[in-house]
Structures are given as structure tokens and as C-alpha cells.
Amino acid sequence: MKQKLTLILALTLLATSAFSQKKMSNDSKKGTLLGLHFNMADFNAPLGIKDPSTGKVYSRFRDLSKGFSLSYWKGLTNRLDFSIRLNGMFRDYNLVTYGTPQQKTEFGVELEPSLNARLFSDAAMINPFLTVGIGGGLYTNHFGGYVPAGIGAQVNFNSVTYLIVQAQYRWTLSKKTLGDHLFYSVGLAQNIGKEKVKVVPPPPPPPVVEAPKDRDGDGVLDVDDKCPDVKGLASLKGCPDRDGDGIADGDDKCPDVAGLARYQGCPIPDTDKDGINDEQDKCPTVPGVARYQGCPIPDTDGDGVNDEEDKCINEKGPASNYGCPVIDEKIVERVNKAAQNVFFATGSDKLLAKSFPKLNDVVSILKENPSYKVNIDGHTDDVGKDESNQTLSEKRAASVKAYLVSKGIDESRLTSTGYGETKPVADNKTAAGRAKNRRVEMTVRNY
Numbered sequence: 001m002k003q004k005l006t007l008i009l010a011l012t013l014l015a016t017s018a019f020s021q022k023k024m025s026n027d028s029k030k031g032t033l034l035g036l037h038f039n040m041a042d043f044n045a046p047l048g049i050k051d052p053s054t055g056k057v058y059s060r061f062r063d064l065s066k067g068f069s070l071s072y073w074k075g076l077t078n079r080l081d082f083s084i085r086l087n088g089m090f091r092d093y094n095l096v097t098y099g100t101p102q103q104k105t106e107f108g109v110e111l112e113p114s115l116n117a118r119l120f121s122d123a124a125m126i127n128p129f130l131t132v133g134i135g136g137g138l139y140t141n142h143f144g145g146y147v148p149a150g151i152g153a154q155v156n157f158n159s160v161t162y163l164i165v166q167a168q169y170r171w172t173l174s175k176k177t178l179g180d181h182l183f184y185s186v187g188l189a190q191n192i193g194k195e196k197v198k199v200v201p202p203p204p205p206p207p208v209v210e211a212p213k214d215r216d217g218d219g220v221l222d223v224d225d226k227c228p229d230v231k232g233l234a235s236l237k238g239c240p241d242r243d244g245d246g247i248a249d250g251d252d253k254c255p256d257v258a259g260l261a262r263y264q265g266c267p268i269p270d271t272d273k274d275g276i277n278d279e280q281d282k283c284p285t286v287p288g289v290a291r292y293q294g295c296p297i298p299d300t301d302g303d304g305v306n307d308e309e310d311k312c313i314n315e316k317g318p319a320s321n322y323g324c325p326v327i328d329e330k331i332v333e334r335v336n337k338a339a340q341n342v343f344f345a346t347g348s349d350k351l352l353a354k355s356f357p358k359l360n361d362v363v364s365i366l367k368e369n370p371s372y373k374v375n376i377d378g379h380t381d382d383v384g385k386d387e388s389n390q391t392l393s394e395k396r397a398a399s400v401k402a403y404l405v406s407k408g409i410d411e412s413r414l415t416s417t418g419y420g421e422t423k424p425v426a427d428n429k430t431a432a433g434r435a436k437n438r439r440v441e442m443t444v445r446n447y
Contacts, residue, residue, distance in 0.1 A: 028078060029078045029121075030074065031074075033072070033162060033192070034071070034189060035164060036189075037068060037070075037188075038067075038068055039068060039184065040064040040184045040185075041091070041184075043059075043065065047179075064184075066089075069087040071086075071164075071187070071189060073162075073189055075122060076115075078122065079120070080115065080116070080117055080118070081122075083113070086110070086112075087137070088110075091139075107140075108139040112133055112136075113135075114132060114133025114134075115131070116130070117129055117131075123156070123159070127153065127155075128153045131150055131166065133148050134147055135148055137178070144173070146171060147171045152164060153165050161189070166186075167182070167183070170182070215229060218230075218238055220232065220234050220238035253265050274287035276288065276290055280293065281295075301313055301314055303318070324446045324447045327372070334365060337358060337361075338361055339440050342440040344396055349398070350399070360407065362442065363404060374445075375442065375445065376397045376415065377397060377416075377418075377419060378417070379438070381433075381437040383428075383434065386421065391418070392418075397440065401414045
């Protein structure tokens, strides 16, 4: 395989030299390009490269993560380009973040500026290059960074259209978010920086006879010019139109602002000054927003929290509770009391029977109030390894959730989260403090 790759590289360099001999004297640098690319990423290959005992190194095509990107290219010198790519990749990123496959395709967005060093001047038809950069992205609510480096080749079609092929190895800077992987890309980039030269026809030969008079020199003869002493437009019979709206200044009530004839040359009015003209504004006298056709964002329940921010649009409530009614303080205290009376076997997520009476009280509250939901948070002290504490806190929160579900509470109304030792409420240096930190918290909400 290595010999084949060497042969291909040698042929590529030979062909590049042949195509570029006539153009190498041209020290031109790349113009401004915009590109569209198809991408593939192999997350399995680096595992096999680092540890051959894992088996097959390269993934099959169907197992590769797919995506696309938009790119911007600009030549810095005759052999060095700057590029920046906006990548969109589809992959089960939870497999990287949590270690278990979710069988769900998710979307990652990456921004990647790079430098690209070419072997020849940009005028060469076939041109290999090396690339290195820095990248970062958002993958299913997790940020990650990486360092891409690799090789590529561009095929130059008259410095207008470019075919660009790239292969990179990406070293991750965020192992829990994005692993090392191989990245392949193929796409086209179009030069948008060169302007076409307009061919200006030569002026007509001067007439033999004396030309009719045109005092203002606007090309409209005085005999046909309604404004013979002021330069104007032929379409307006020689009269000027400063704002270019097609209405002569003499008839235009807003001669310096483009407008419409039905408004006597003035723009469509915007009575409420909300940026939406009255012809498109369904509430022309009240400032609003475009997505509601010029009307304000509605507030269905009239509680002062607009519907876009109100999580209970049909019930009045304060902004501090997202527009939902405030839950009775007695219910909040009952839920807090239940959380303080949740007990587990030492070092385990097994609920002790003495926890059940208070948890049953939470079940009663939720059954009596179908709109209520509960967040269950597990916490530990700092004794033991961070990873073990994190896992234990997650399992304990999940155990409480499972108990409530077993009593007939819909799982969609419950969330469980483990925080390990990251949120202590007391000093872990004392036994009393550690006891306070080993806790479950429950928060009742109605949004």
C-alpha cells in the first residue's frame, strides 16, 4: 500500500509540473473564493492507528459521518492561502460524550480557519498543498476544539473555478466531546473577486451639420427639455431626479429620499416607527415586530409576560416564574422536606424503606397537580474518586425518579441529574459537613 501511495504522489507531482510550466512565471496569488464541499469523518481509524489490536483501521463508507461545509479562500502570497470553513456534520455525538450510542443522528457545527501552503504558484493547473489550522465547534450542547493538519490538492480551471480535495488528521482538544478522527473533503470553489471588463462602444462620429442646442448638456435637446437649464434624465424629459425613484424633483415631495408615486415621491410611511411600513403593518400605530406583521408580541393571559417568554400563556404568573402561577409555599416545603428524608444504603443507590413515606407525599402532590414537574438532583461528598462519586449521584437521583414512576407518575414529568461532589453545601473537611453534602434535592415547578 505504501508503494502505491508513493507512486500516486510521484505521478501527481509530475503532472503538476507539466501543466504549470507555462504559467510558473506568473507569480499570481489566489483571488477571493467561496466554496461548497461534501465532507466525511472517520472516528474509528485513529483508534486502530493508535492500537492495532482493535482490528480494522479504516471505516466503511456507510459508517463514515457525513456533512457539508461552506468555505472562504483568500491568497496571502503566491504560494500561501488563508481559508476558513463553516462545517456541518451529522453524527451520534452522545456516543463520544457519554460513551453509549443513542442511535440518533445529531448535528455539529464547526468553524475552522487554516493556512494552506501550495507547492506552486496559484496559476498551476494541478497544485498540491499542506494545510494546518485550529477549529472549534458545538456538538449537541457541548463545545469542543481540535487541531486539523493534512494534505490537499486543487485543480485550477482558468482561475475561475477550483476543484479542491483535502484529507486531514484532527487532534482533539476536548476528548469528552470529540475524539481524534480523519476528515475528508471534496468540493468546488468559485472566484468572486474578479470583475468583468465592460466593453464601452466608441462614441458616434460628430455630425456634419450643426448639432441642436442642449444648454445643460444632459443629452436632451432644448426643444424637448422641460428643464433646459438643469441636467436631467431623458426618461423624465430632461428634468433631474436626485433620489433616483423615477419621479422628477419638481414633482417629488421627498426629492432626496427614494419613494413611490402614490406617496408623491416619498417612501411608504411608518407611523409607529417600528421599521415596518404601514402597508405591511397590521398595527400601524403601535410599535411591533416583523414576525407578528408589525404588531407587538401577544400576551394572551395579560400577566405582563409575552407569549414567547411565557411558559403558561393561559395562566397569569410573574416573570420570575416564566409567566406561570407561583406554587404554594407549603407545597414547596413539603417537597423539600421529602428530599431531606431520602436515605440510601451506604455507598449504594438502593433506597431505604424509611424514605418511602415522604416520597409518597411527593406522589400525592404530583397526582393532585397534573401540571407540576419535579427536578431530582443527586450530590455526594468528596470521599473517593470523582468519577465514582459522579456515577453514584446519578444513580441515586435515578433511583428516586424510578420510585416515583413506580407509583404512577409519568416519567416525562421527572428529570434526574447527578452532580457528584461539584456542588457542596458544607465543608467536606468535617463529618457533619460531608453528611450535609450527601443529599438529594427536589425542586417542584409548573413550567
